[in-house]
Amino acid sequence: MVATFLQSELADELKKILSDLRLKNPQGERVSINIFEQLLPMPEPLDQGEIAPELLENGLAEEQTAPDPYPYILVRIADGEIEDENSAQKVNLTLLIGIYEPDYDKQGHKDILNIIAKIYERFAKFPVLNGKYTIQYPILWTLQDEESYPFYFGGVNLAFEIAAVRREDPYS
Template structure:
């Protein structure tokens, strides 16, 4: 099992966790769930492309990995970044983001095993963007989760 498999499984799981959270897209249409991306948003390729087209989204990022010794699994740090578009002048977008964040936390706290392969460690952290009038009409939040990822055993040429 690899970190890339973890990323793919996590993207699928996050999509399922937030599939019925309703927000509006940049065209004002009510939508459910998010589009998931790996590592970052796609590049805009034409001048007329609108970055708002990607909202609402979740970016599933692999941050880093470490292992203590031959017998321990990898500990892989991941970030789930949520972004939504909410043009409501009452600044309610953070509530939708917080709902996505909370659902993700609650899910991996209650059921830490991801796809019967990866175990979420309970040192989960989250954050919402600071209040910034320059980001209106966008709201952002993130969840950081570390997972145990099995690794290949070391080969012993002398055994």
């Protein structure tokens, strides 16, 4: 098994786990959580024909745009380990969570904790993902240390065991 397969399948599972959750985006709409693998979307160059000429001449138009990712979870492969030739592979993934919550009561951390709880609940009840990947403990989570209103961030570290590749060399 390859770590990128785990990453993709976990991203799909997160979409299912969080399908009923709607959070605000910076445009004020309630939307589903965006799930990205490894990196946030990159800015794409704008077609110069889409920008008013006077904005281009005065340097007031941005040359690139990127889709606004909020709310999002970034499924990032952190590292892995194969202890010896008979061991299963252990893959560590970091889930980076980013949300936008403009309310002045500053309770965005509760949405982050709710997301973490839903992820934990799924793997506590059913520790195997797609019959191939088994969750390992501990499951670690964190909230941001610094103030970043109206954006809130958190993270979850998940480790999975992937079936080992067995030696087939008949001459060993």
